[in-house]
Amino acid sequence: MGLKDAIKKATFFEILQGMSVTGKYAATKKFTIEYPKEKSILFPRFRGTQALITNPDTGELNCDACHLCETVCPSQCITIESSESADGKKSLDEFTIDMSRCIFCGFCEEVCPRAAIVMTANYELSTYDKDDFLLTKEWLIANQVHARKELKAR
Ligand code: SF4
Numbered sequence: 001m002g003l004k005d006a007i008k009k010a011t012f013f014e015i016l017q018g019m020s021v022t023g024k025y026a027a028t029k030k031f032t033i034e035y036p037k038e039k040s041i042l043f044p045r046f047r048g049t050q051a052l053i054t055n056p057d058t059g060e061l062n063c064d065a066c067h068l069c070e071t072v073c074p075s076q077c078i079t080i081e082s083s084e085s086a087d088g089k090k091s092l093d094e095f096t097i098d099m100s101r102c103i104f105c106g107f108c109e110e111v112c113p114r115a116a117i118v119m120t121a122n123y124e125l126s127t128y129d130k131d132d133f134l135l136t137k138e139w140l141i142a143n144q145v146h147a148r149k150e151l152k153a154r
């Protein structure tokens with residue numbers, strides 16, 4: 001061991017050097033947040049879970065079951081079941097998104113000709129049960145409360 005190393009050991013130089021870095025960061029602005037007590041500030045174009053939008057006047061779904069979103073989805077995580085009435089009008093029976101496969105690309109929202117499906121600011125999906133990742137039509141309709149806030153802000 002050289003003299004320089006011996007002096008460093010005797011004066012705890014490296015420990016003091018490390019502590020000085022800790023001290024420097026302890027005095028600066030914190031970037032961590034205490035989730036879930038605190039929530040992140042999201043960017044305006046953040047893409048969270050989808051919502052199915054209803055007409056605020058009639059309460060009817062904007063979706064006319066064209067299956068475009070189901071077709072375009074690169075993860076193939078959208079499943080739509082529809083039926084056709086005698087007059088040829090299509091109606092949506094089931095609409096399910098498997099969020100365990102969704103990559104939040106937003107293609108479903110982009111392709112929809114009726115603005116019937118939108119990405120929202122809701123990102124809170126943590127669960128102990130994998131079945132909870134299957135978002136049903138009812139869940140997606142209820143999720144529009146997050147979409148409405150977003151749409152109003154636009
Ligand atoms: S965000 Fe992308 S991956 Fe997710 S459901 Fe829509 S199209 Fe599919």
Ligand code: SF4
Binds near residue numbers: 062065070114
């Ligand atoms: S693209 Fe829009 S209108 Fe067509 S099935 Fe999907 S949500 Fe419904």
